[in-house]
Amino acid sequence: MRTLQSLKLLSGIKARSVSVLTLIAVCATAAIVAACGGGSSGGALTYTPLSVVQPVVDCSKLTSIDITDIGGAGSSISSASVTNATVNGATVAFCTVKGTLAPSNAFEVALPVSTWTQRFAELGCGGLCGNLSDPTQQSSFSFSYQCPLVQQGGFVTAATDMGHTGQDSSWTTDPQKQADFAYRGQHITTLAAKKLIRAYYGQTQKYSYFIGCSDGGREALMAAQRYPTDYNGIVAGAPAAHFQIQNSLYHGWSVKSQSTTGTSAGNAILYADKATLLHKAVAAACGGGSGAADGLIADPRTCHFDPATIQCASGATSTSNCLTTAEVTTAKAIYNGPTDATTGEYMLAGSPLYGSEANWIGVEVPATNSTDAPVSVTKLFSYSIVTGAYNLIFTGSPTMPTIDTFGYQDASFYTTYLKANHSFIDATSPDLSAFNAAGGKLILWHGWADQHISPLFTIQYYEAMQNAMGASAVDQFARLYLVPGVGHCGGGEGNPNIDLVSKITGWVEEAKVPTSVMTYQTDSSSNVTASRPVYPYPAVAKYTGSGDWHNGANYTQGAPLYTASSRTWAGSSFYAPYTPTTRGVAAP
Structure with missing residues (x-):
């Protein structure tokens, strides 16, 4: 069975024949050490730069790192070698570490050799997972369109197959593999990545993030609910939080x-x-x-x-x-x-x-x-x-x-x-008080034209958070963005290219509270053909009435078009606070 992450459906709508807009990325001189992201509300984000930190040991030495304290007996690192990846046309060197966290969580961690800016990002896995994505590839780093931190190799990144390989459903009867998929796999991979960071650079990361969509969005919310101190910032796209x-x-x-x-x-x-x-x-x-x-x-x-x-x-x-x-x-x-x-x-x-x-x-x-x-x-x-x-x-x-x-x-x-x-296995508990208390920030987003997961479930979760914690408390640490015409985790006839990575890093690191976020449509040559801002839910983008409507500069924040609360339904109680349960070997 194919994963949701790998399914890329095209709407069949031909690209508009419009003049190409010029996308200007305004970054600080030290672009590699400062996150940078534009928006219709004021150009680039500026930061106190984080120093680039160099390794203190040779990459190959990481094969000797003991990870049995994280995954248990049988956990080991199988290889650690320097590999090169082409990111946005430039070559970035990574110390690529592969291993297994018992019983069968394959993982890969990519540690930049000369460009690390003291940031770590765990990458979600879509569908029922069963595949190990390459964390050195920008395509694995969702919602980071034109983000310099990603394009220039500023993050240590990690990925896991969540305890099983392939789509043979036999693994779904194994209680431990069920647990590894439900919540444990991403958590222990994160712990292993952080241990490798300490060994390779001689220090810990300054900031940690989780970026995921579809089931990766469920994994993102699971992290906020079960492990509120694992990450400083989380981006959850089209979350399958209501998995069952x-x-x-x-x-x-x-x-x-x-x-x-x-x-x-x-x-x-x-x-x-x-x-x-x-x-x-x-x-x-x-x-x-x-x-x-x-x-x-x-x-x-x-x-x-x-x-x-x-x-x-x-x-x-x-x-x-x-x-x-x-x-x-x-x-x-x-x-x-x-x-x-x-x-x-x-x-x-x-x-x-x-x-x-x-x-x-x-x-x-x-x-x-x-x-x-x-x-x-x-x-x-x-x-x-x-x-x-x-x-x-x-x-x-x-x-x-x-x-x-x-x-x-x-x-x-x-x-x-x-x-x-x-x-x-569900990740719908709306009480994120512990995550908020730890200083965590959360960005939820969903395409209005999603063919797999209705955006109304994400709206339901956001409203449940407000009901459980209070709207003012939620406003301190969470934002929801809904993108017109965009399908599941991208695609569709809307503007699917969006940089939420710069927004979450700006919020976490410099208290730059997200407002508008620019979205982009591109042609087959990656030229920008249209742009438009999206605003925190429930506000919508409104065309000013003058200038090219394909240009995002010609929009402003409009009043909500719909203000009623989510409808009641048979499973509403699943969005009330609950205590998560475990199975098999509990994660550390």
Whole structure:
């Protein structure tokens, strides 16, 4: 099974033909030792520089470092050698250390040989992980578009496969590997990386960060909840914090609502060409909320499009430019999500939103067209997500349900099947008082057009934090950004390029409280074709009405377009404070 991190879906929307904007990065003279990031609210961030620290031992000596105190017996370092990586066109040398933390957490730490600025960043892993990403590559360092600290090798970075290799689901029945995936793997990798930092440079890091998206976003919030002193700053993108709900009811409903039989035995109803048709109609009806003629939906909660408005006429001989009755029913089901059969209560905090339809292709709907051969719903990516996570979710359940027997219309599904492992693998506890008390800072972000995880779950979590801790307390250490037109962890027709790394380092290190953040759209040659600021939730960007609307300088902060609180739903109690539980070997 592919990981969410590796899945890169394209919206099919061609790049706008606009003049290329010039992106000017204004940095201090010592760019390598000071984080730098622009924004519509005032250019570059300036910092008291951190000195570049040189190694005190040869890289090869790190193979002798004992890490059994962290991972237990059997933990070891297998190699430590200098490797070169090309970062933003420049060659950066890293002391690359590989090893295993028992029983089977493969990890890799990249320690800059001559560019370290006393900062460390743990990198999240998407999907069900099972792969070890290369921490020397900028592509592994999400949300750092044009960030000099990343581009010039200022961070020690680390990654882990979280205790298993590949996508064979047999590991999901092992209690220890379940724990390593749930919370332990990232934590012990962080401890190992910090020990290597002390040995290599003769001192500890000054600041530590966690950067992740999708399940990496869940891992980020898990760190804030379980290990509040591990990191000074955390960036959590599109977090799958509600892991059990996401990988059962949420994606399962996408399969059920798409099936000609209402079960996994059926074929898909809605296909790529019709999802594209639907998206164009939605964009025409609801786009332009920022005041610009861009077709992007500034806040999909204000959209009330009815798919029946593009339903084919009765007896139509051609359905290529309209939706059949079955396709309309399916689209409505995907938007609305399931409800309890008795009470009518929503079963989910949210579903894929208006404006995300083009991104459904390859996830909720097949990548082929309605004129092609029928596709079994078992071929949908949503189906593989659910079936790959069965044992992680239902270990200890009274029975092992299937995608066909989930309680889509029965609120008791939460207490019968999901409650037992909720405090073990979910990361939805909103009480981050310990993280706040330790001085930690948190940036949440989500694309409004996410095809995998509804942004409404992230909004629910943010509101739960405010309810648990008080809005003023949350405002001291957390920000939420929602990006119009952007899909899961990037992609889509919006502006997916964003530098939140500079924002989190600025907040942690120099108390530069994040306000606006500029987002960018680029063409195939990496030229900037459009830019636009995003503002802390719930504010939205508003076009001033003059100048090129592709240029982010021509926007200002607008009032919220939607102010109602999140809806109540069957799993709302999962967003109340709880005490996390452990399994297997507890992390140090």
